Amino acid sequence: MKQHIFKKNMVITRVGQAYKIESLDNDVATLRHINNQVLQIAEINTLLMEYQLDQLVIEEPNCDLNIKLLTDKEVSEIKHIETYMHFLDMQPKPSSEASIQLCIETCALTLKQALTDQPSVSTIRRMYKKWLENDKKALYCIKNASKISTTACNPRISHEMRLLIDDIIHSEYLVLNGPKRSVCYMRLLRRHKELKLNCKMVSRSTFYREVNKIEESTVIRYRQGSAAATKYNRSATKLIELSSLFERCEMDAVHVKIYLVDSDNNIVGTPIIFFVMDVFSRVILGMHISLAGAETTHAAISALRHAILPKPVEKYDYLEHEWECHGSPMKLYVDSGSSFINANFDALLSQLTISRINGPSKQAWRRPHVERFNKTFRGKLEGLPGYLGKKVDGFEYNKPGKAYATLTLEEFEKIVCHLIVDEYHNEPHSGLNNLTPMQVWQKHIAFQPPYVPKNVGIFDIFLSHQVTGTIQQLKGLQFKKQFFNSNELRQLYIVLDNKTKGTKVQFYVDESDATEIIVHNPLTHSVFKVQNTRKSSYGKSFEELKAQPAHFVPNDAKNRIAKITQEAEKRKRLAARDKVKSNQTGADALSFENGLQPEDLNSMLSKRNNVSHSAINLTDAPSPYASTDKQVTRKPKIKIYKSIEEE
Missing domain, CATH: 3.30.420.10 (Ribonuclease H-like superfamily/Ribonuclease H)
Structure with a gap:
């Protein structure tokens, strides 16, 4: 079960020793001794038991902030506040709106802050007043900055109950599309019962009062988003006043x-x-x-x-x-x-x-x-x-x-x-x-006639076909196999190649006229014309300059070549066969004209007899075709059974 009493960076006292909770999860907590910085591991259940037996005390938050307990985000915020405050303090009139506006513009540029992260004039004025009241210490300007203060000091609410109320408000109510106050109160009752706290449970009206202490703009920002909060905070403090036509x-x-x-x-x-x-x-x-x-x-x-x-x-x-x-x-x-x-x-x-x-x-x-x-x-x-x-x-x-x-x-x-x-x-x-x-x-x-620029023809350029292309070092820009180049385009290529990572530009094309294109200079936002490198393109469209597709005329050349090669291969095969026949001798070749001689017949018969006798092997001598392994003669095993009468 998740507990809601111990928090990270909280200071507790165990057996007379002060510890700071470095980290904790559902089971264990890591404690660091305040004096010798020694780390200890303790179970959450043990800490809860000690807390119920009054052997563990949770230190009350001190109004004197300790820089060691701040997070990295709060330390960074302190540095930003010091930059703003020291610059504003050097101005002749720090409280004037002009000095505060100058402070915001200068410090935001120094700190490289986005427009949405820059503080407002009222925020700087309020922060500067608090900075002076606390001996020019920026640490006091971010008190409770990491978590919005939702509860004031009320002696009727115990410290444990206050921690639980804060946890319910920040984890349940101040979330995007969070539940209503009544639902949050019911969850507060359930957690109070689960933790079995000895402190007194607050009433519904008391919980509602604590929720209502939060600024409405803060509630809207957490529950509905920043856009809704900006819309809520806007106010029509200045009316748009104009004196002439076309001014706005x-x-x-x-x-x-x-x-x-x-x-x-x-x-x-x-x-x-x-x-x-x-x-x-x-x-x-x-x-x-x-x-x-x-x-x-x-x-x-x-x-x-x-x-x-x-x-x-x-x-x-x-x-x-x-x-x-x-x-x-x-x-x-x-x-x-x-x-x-x-x-x-x-x-x-x-x-x-x-x-x-x-x-x-x-x-x-x-x-x-x-x-x-x-x-x-x-x-x-x-x-x-x-x-x-x-x-x-x-x-x-x-x-x-x-x-x-x-x-x-x-x-x-x-x-x-x-x-x-x-x-x-x-x-x-x-x-x-x-x-x-x-x-x-x-x-x-009648007193202010409408002004029409002389270069309104530029609309035809910007409304024409827009193309993005890469400037080639030698050939310039290419569109539909037509190349456009000029000295001005060459200079633009050199500048873009040195300043940026690519040489891509936008240019405008009239499909009916391939004579020239209009190139947009991305550095000066100006346009210039670039002529077609093909002089014969004057007055012609891209369709007219389009290369005609290749038409292959049917011919019988391949068939004739194939016929010649087939005849050559056939001639080669016939020549090779004739050569083999010419190399054979007449004595070795058998034909009807040259039959078998008597000595050939005797040799063939004797060879057949030798093979037949060796296969039969009637003598005790081992046959040359027999195996050399020793032959083992197996005798059948006969078992004699006695009858009952013989026994």
């Missing part, structure tokens, strides 16, 4: 649960819509509908292109109002998705002189305006044929979602444009003092 634009993707079909009524997928919003006027500058099944950089670039370039009137002639909103943003706020955070998207924004500001994932309040529009847009889609809503809506259907698919991509795009231009842009907005987004747009666009 937000982009986000909306996954719409509606199955679309093609002209043959086949399912083509569910759409993902990328929206670009101007926060000052709340108008939607552009959008793009993708059926890729995931958020892609190609869709994000298409949405940005649609937002910057003017909309053709003939394309949207079905709208009641003109979609005149367009222009290049100054700052673009996005999330940390892979469709926005990549070298390709950064290179495009660098060419268009747009600043990208990305916020952490799962923090929608970093882009509150476009996120609020997403909710409004979903509400406008309700009642649309085939729209299934979100999972949180709790909609239930009798058939699978694909059975309700009705709209095509073209029809769905027209509906989205109607909802944006004809409805949303012309509805009063509470964030605009009940003005419509189009009224705010038209009021300010």
